[in-house]
Amino acid sequence: MKAASSQPLRAARSKQRSTKPSRPKVIVNFAITWDGKISTRNLTPATFSSKGDKRRLVEIRAQADALLVGKGTLEKDDMPMGLPSEALRQQRVARGQTAYPMRVVLSNSGRIKTSLKIFQRDFSPILIFSTTRMPQALRDELSPRATLHLTAGDAVDLRAMLAELRKTYRVKKLVCEGGAEVFRSLLALDLVDEIYITLCPAIFGGEKAPTLTGLAGAFLPQTISCKLVKMEVADGECFLRYKVVR
Numbered sequence: 001m002k003a004a005s006s007q008p009l010r011a012a013r014s015k016q017r018s019t020k021p022s023r024p025k026v027i028v029n030f031a032i033t034w035d036g037k038i039s040t041r042n043l044t045p046a047t048f049s050s051k052g053d054k055r056r057l058v059e060i061r062a063q064a065d066a067l068l069v070g071k072g073t074l075e076k077d078d079m080p081m082g083l084p085s086e087a088l089r090q091q092r093v094a095r096g097q098t099a100y101p102m103r104v105v106l107s108n109s110g111r112i113k114t115s116l117k118i119f120q121r122d123f124s125p126i127l128i129f130s131t132t133r134m135p136q137a138l139r140d141e142l143s144p145r146a147t148l149h150l151t152a153g154d155a156v157d158l159r160a161m162l163a164e165l166r167k168t169y170r171v172k173k174l175v176c177e178g179g180a181e182v183f184r185s186l187l188a189l190d191l192v193d194e195i196y197i198t199l200c201p202a203i204f205g206g207e208k209a210p211t212l213t214g215l216a217g218a219f220l221p222q223t224i225s226c227k228l229v230k231m232e233v234a235d236g237e238c239f240l241r242y243k244v245v246r
Ligand SMILES: NC(=O)c1ccc[n+]([C@@H]2O[C@H](COP(=O)([O-])OP(=O)(O)OC[C@H]3O[C@@H](n4cnc5c(N)ncnc54)[C@H](OP(=O)(O)O)[C@@H]3O)[C@@H](O)[C@H]2O)c1
Pocket: 029, 030, 031, 032, 037, 038, 039, 040, 042, 043, 044, 045, 046, 069, 070, 071, 072, 073, 074, 076, 077, 106, 107, 108, 109, 110, 111, 155, 156, 158, 177, 178, 179, 180, 181, 182, 183, 185, 186, 210, 214
């Protein structure tokens, strides 16, 4: 009697186990000022957080199978998206990951400068998700350095991109490092699972200085609610880790 009634439950559990998620877990990591800005009105690189926060950024990066950034952040911050700590790289390898996470860049226009630092460093694959609006000359220049995923139409389908990352590249954990426009578009499609925020003791002001979701007035179709899962105070900053509540 007991065995018979537990069978459907076992079957359901095993089905649950065998159902692979269709996209990676998406974590977004930002430093913000007290007035919610992620940069100044001149879009200067995000250097306003402490050394400790920058160390943590690298540690968070080290958890990822892939990192995601928008073209705006890539151009303004001009970072190779590496992992400067040998110890963190060794830990990744011991966990069965590659030494460096993959690097994923998003651009609808496809107009990405090939002189950026990311293209000068060859430590991990670079994937560019863009559209067929990318000019042919640029495709020829970029394709030896990056794998191009170009879809027809005006905009990248973010759900399809995440599905591709999960299925083809086996990405289980994706860390998005901005910027605001990418974050807003992920939120609008309910594709964010966790949000990490370092609240820095600075106030920038400025109508043109972007907030977490872009300029004031940038539209989000619904309120995003979150649950605080961690709070850490160090170096005069507050690091907050939230889970998105669905
Ligand atoms: N404080 C922080 O933690 C932090 C973190 C990250 C960035 N930032 C700052 O944020 C500023 C940049 O913000 P941003 O909003 O301009 O940056 P962004 O989101 O990185 O870049 C915007 C560009 O990325 C592409 N893009 C955005 N969403 C897309 C989507 N859904 N599909 C396809 N392409 C998409 C578009 O490129 P195309 O125009 O080529 O189509 C768009 O113009 C910089 O000043 C940077 O320093 C701060």
